[in-house]
Amino acid sequence: MKPEQSANSYAIGEGKKYLLITFGCQMNEHDSEVICSVLESLGYSAVLTAEEADLIIINTCAVRQKPEDKVTSLLGKYYALKQENKELIIAVGGCMTQQEEAARYIRDRFHHVNIVFGTHALPRLPLLLEAAINYKGTIIDIDEDYTGREELTAAHSSTFKAWLPVIYGCNNFCSYCVVPHVRGRERSRHGEDILKEAKSLAARGYLELTLLGQNVNSYGQDLAGDYTFAGLLRDMNYVEGLKRIRFMTSHPKDLSPELIEAVRSGDSICEHFHLPVQSGSNRILKNMNRGYSREHYIKLVNMIKDSIPGVSITSDIIVGFPGESEEDFQATLDLLKTVRFDNAFSFIYSPRKNTTAAAMREQLSHGEKEERLQRLNEVQHAISSELNLQLEGSTVEVLVEGPSKNNIDMQTGRTRTNKLVHFPGSSDLTGKLVNINISEAKTWNLAGVLEGENS
Ligand code: SAH
Ligand code: SF4
Numbered sequence: 001m002k003p004e005q006s007a008n009s010y011a012i013g014e015g016k017k018y019l020l021i022t023f024g025c026q027m028n029e030h031d032s033e034v035i036c037s038v039l040e041s042l043g044y045s046a047v048l049t050a051e052e053a054d055l056i057i058i059n060t061c062a063v064r065q066k067p068e069d070k071v072t073s074l075l076g077k078y079y080a081l082k083q084e085n086k087e088l089i090i091a092v093g094g095c096m097t098q099q100e101e102a103a104r105y106i107r108d109r110f111h112h113v114n115i116v117f118g119t120h121a122l123p124r125l126p127l128l129l130e131a132a133i134n135y136k137g138t139i140i141d142i143d144e145d146y147t148g149r150e151e152l153t154a155a156h157s158s159t160f161k162a163w164l165p166v167i168y169g170c171n172n173f174c175s176y177c178v179v180p181h182v183r184g185r186e187r188s189r190h191g192e193d194i195l196k197e198a199k200s201l202a203a204r205g206y207l208e209l210t211l212l213g214q215n216v217n218s219y220g221q222d223l224a225g226d227y228t229f230a231g232l233l234r235d236m237n238y239v240e241g242l243k244r245i246r247f248m249t250s251h252p253k254d255l256s257p258e259l260i261e262a263v264r265s266g267d268s269i270c271e272h273f274h275l276p277v278q279s280g281s282n283r284i285l286k287n288m289n290r291g292y293s294r295e296h297y298i299k300l301v302n303m304i305k306d307s308i309p310g311v312s313i314t315s316d317i318i319v320g321f322p323g324e325s326e327e328d329f330q331a332t333l334d335l336l337k338t339v340r341f342d343n344a345f346s347f348i349y350s351p352r353k354n355t356t357a358a359a360m361r362e363q364l365s366h367g368e369k370e371e372r373l374q375r376l377n378e379v380q381h382a383i384s385s386e387l388n389l390q391l392e393g394s395t396v397e398v399l400v401e402g403p404s405k406n407n408i409d410m411q412t413g414r415t416r417t418n419k420l421v422h423f424p425g426s427s428d429l430t431g432k433l434v435n436i437n438i439s440e441a442k443t444w445n446l447a448g449v450l451e452g453e454n455s
Contacts, residue, residue, distance in 0.1 A: 012130055013044030019053040020046070023070065024061025026212055026248065027183075028094060030163040031122065032059045033154035035093075038125050040155055050081055055089045055129070060096035062178045064350035068096050075110045082112035089132050091115035098142055098182040101353060107138040116140045119183055123148030144184060150193070160207050160431035161244075161399070166194055166232065167213035172251065174278075175289045176321060176349060176357040179214055186215075188223050191232055195239065202241035207433065208399055211236070211247040217254035230258040237266035243433060244399060244416060248274045253291035255300055264307045270416045271308050275300070276316035280335025281328035284321050288357070294335060301339050312342040312417035319376055320349040320369030322360035329372050336379050342387050342417065344380045348373055381443050388419070388441035395451055396421065398436045400429045420445040429453075 018039050022032040035057060036046065047053055058074060061067040071092065082088050090113045097103045098118035106116050114132040121128065121141040131139055149168075156162045169184040170177075198209055211232070213219060219229035229247075236245050245268050250259075252275055263269045275297075279285050282293050304311055317332060336344065348369045351358035398413035398421045405412075411425040413434070422445060423436050433454035440447040 011043050012126070012133065013039060013042035013055070016044050016054040017047040017052055018044045018055040018057065019048070019050055020057045020059065021074070022059045023067040024059070024063065024095065026163055026210065027165065027168075027214070028059055028061060030154060030165055030212060031094070031119070033156055033163070034122055034152050035059065035125065036157075037153050037155035038122065042126055042129070050078065054087065055091070056081075057091045057093065060092060060094035062095040062099060062102070062182055062352070064347065064352075066350070068102070071096060072106075072109075075106070075113065079110070079112050089114045089129065091117065091128070091132070093117040093119075093121065095119055095178070095182040099178070099353065100142060103140050103142050107140060111138070113138055116142070118142035118144075120144050120146040120149065122152055146184070146187075150189065156201075156206075158401075158431075159205065161401075162201055162206050162209055163212050164194065164197060164201070164209045165189065165212045166216060166229070166247075167219045170214035171218070172215060172253075172291070173289060175287060175360075176318065176352065176355055178352040178355060181354055183214065186218060186222050188219050188221070190223065191220075191227050191235065194232065195235055198236060198239045198242065202239050205241075207242065207431070208244040208246065209236070209242060211245065213247075214249060215251040215254060216247050217250050217256070217259065228256070228258065230256060230262040233259070233262040233266060233269055237262075237268050239268075242268050244268060244270050246270050246272065246418070250275050251291075252277065252297050252300055257303065260304055260307050263311075270418070271311040272314070272416065272418045273304055273311065274314045274316075275304075277335065277339075278316060278318050279321065279324070279328065280332035281324070282331075284324055284328050287323065287360070288318075288321060294331065298335070298338060310417065312419065313339065314343045314418070315339075315341045315345070317344050317346045317376060318349050319346060319372040320364040322349070322357055322364070323362040324349075324364060324372075329375075333376065333379050336376070336383065340383050340387065341380065342419070343384050344376075346373055346376050346380065385441070385443045388443070388446060390441075391419075391438045391446060392441050393438065395435050395437050396446075396448075397454055398423075398434050400425070400432050400434055402430045403427050415446075421448055422446070423448045423450055425450050 060071050097116050103116045115128050167188045169186045170180045171186045173180050216229050220227045277297050396415045400411050400413040404410035410422050435451040436448040437451050438446050438448040
């Protein structure tokens with residue numbers, strides 16, 4: 001189905017070029033693929049530099065302050081471009097601009113911005129663009145009406161792997177997090193629609209799908225019936241042609257034994273859980289409103305490891321949450337050593353407007369947070385290296401993603417457990433499943449040699 005458009009907006013991009021810049025998580029990357037599809041249906045074609053573009057769109061992230069600062073700095077740079085080309089349209093969308101204060105700030109501070117739109121406005125993009133061509137002020141659309149969003153298709157940037165959203169929004173209101181404020185309440189897609197899309201992608205040659213949601217484990221709770229995420233995974237496993245099914249993110253409070261069993265028994269379901277713990281201190285977990293204890297988390301991890309041999313578990317950690325004492329931080333370090341994550345993404349706590357944690361009194365200094373981040377990373381890096389070292393000499397299946405950024409004679413891909421592997425090989429292997437014998441383990445990736453093709 002075509003995005004919402006008036007008779008006039010149909011070809012407004014004919015002969016015009018767009019640049020799309022994306023910040024943030026996988027859901028934002030997926031939204032950007034939807035934006036590309038909308039723009040291309042209007043006739044726009046993609047370019048890689050701002051200087052060539054008739055339309056610049058920035059898809060923003062609001063989870064931490066840093067990506068927001070990058071957006072304002074970019075907008076500052078585009079002022080000169082707009083002076084040179086008055087016809088240039090600049091649009092800013094996504095999680096940052098879904099917040100009313102940020103939307104107004106951009107309108108008032110950056111007069112050269114034509115459109116400010118939120119996370120729900122993608123179906124209205126053609127109308128917004130058409131309006132911006134005729135109106136010189138800033139147009140704001142941060143309406144929470146998402147009618148038509150599900151019917152929009154994505155212009156996938158890869159021909160062999162794709163994102164597949166299964167649930168939008170979040171109901172959890174972790175005290176530090178802006179996501180529920182900018183993405184709205186949980187909305188599960190109907191199982192039949194997801195499976196239909198999966199089958200269509202598989203028929204077009206896609207080998208790997210990543211099922212997306214802020215909390216995939218609460219999938220289905222807002223739908224009639226008792227279809228769960230585990231049930232969806234079991235059905236996905238039978239979609240012909242799909243070799244790898246991934247999912248993220250799993251919230252520890254809703255992770256069920258049924259889900260672990262679905263991963264264990266499903267041949268195409270990858271042996272990887274991204275299971276953000278955030279902190280190892282029960283006091284902090286409670287103040288974060290996470291809904292589980294350290295003990296429950298460790299029990300889950302043990303269940304996963306006992307059921308699924310060779311599974312990898314990754315996590316997200318926040319350091320310097322308000323009131324985090326040295327003892328709380330030690331509890332997090334101790335949890336890392338107990339669980340031994342394959343990898344953990346660590347973040348310095350960043351106060352976000354309208355969240356309860358931002359109003360908590362005991363905010364830590366930036367110096368303290370930085371120092372804890374470094375100590376945490378040292379512990380985690382040693383664990384990641386040790387776990388990777390165990391893979392030396394073994395053969396792993398890799399889906400080749402293309403030439404390595406630094407050396408075109410090297411190919412890069414990922415194991416089923418989501419580890420990055422580099423190996424010497426030609427670029428015609430891109431999109432293929434190959435077997436790689438691991439010769440060298442590093443902290444962040446593995447290096448190996450090609451044993452043969454697998455598909
Ligand atoms: N829905 C996912 C995560 C979404 S945000 C989940 O619940 O796990 C991705 C990660 O960003 C979070 O896991 C958390 O570690 C981090 N994050 C979120 N808000 C943050 C904040 N205010 N400051 C620092 N890190 C934050
Ligand atoms: Fe944010 Fe918590 Fe929802 Fe994840 S589960 S998006 S961290 S509120």
